[in-house]
Amino acid sequence: MPIGKATQSATISAPPQKVYDFIAEATRATSFIPGLSRIHNVQPATAQPGQTWEYEFDWFGLVVSGKSKCTRSERPKVYEFQTITGNPSTWTYKIESSGVNAHLTLEVHYEIPGNVVARFASQPVFEKMNQDRAREIVSNLKTMLES
């Protein structure tokens, strides 16, 4: 199955610890990920490798739910999780110090499902959708942490 990658970066006027702490609370993701309606059953409560949670996306009225697992939590530099049901994807937030600010990079690696591409979109369109979503997530994080 082909692998896709979406990457987006931004400099955020906030210390890296603050950016990391905002991202690493799983339930907070509904405030900056478009379409993500609910995170629940987070176990254990604090971010650490092996932490799992269930998620629900509202996709044009259709509810898509699944499970994710934290795979890296290195405060304040890296936070990573994988979706472990459905289409596999790995989400990595890297936070670097940039003076008094933080430089945030989001990388999402995902498998491109042939059936979805065949039904709804060509592969470049599917990849652009994911790139646009990554851009929106990073922009939302900047908005929530700065203004």
Place this chain on the structure above:
Amino acid sequence: MIRLRFLHPGRHVWRLWRQRGAAVEERWISLRRVPPNWERIFSSTLDLIWLPNTPQPGRIKLSDQRGFITWHESRLVTRITVRLAGFSAAKQSLVATTLLKAARFHLLEEE
């Protein structure tokens, strides 16, 4: 395996009206049999996104004159007003959307 559902599992909450300017104000309506704990739903959501707030009966006030949330219960309906001010327009929109998601989905396990 990803699960698909055609009916969302949350509460029935709809946005009826929205006004944007220096502040954003939205009015929502919720149809329910038993009112959920709106104070806990909204206050914990504001805490989660680091917005200090003061809950009062039927109302939550955001600190630093950043706005308020009110709710009025009748037999089958709750009318909710959200007003946010003092943030960028983009942040006001994100916070309002986060609160609407919470109104629909937060603390469902406890009902």
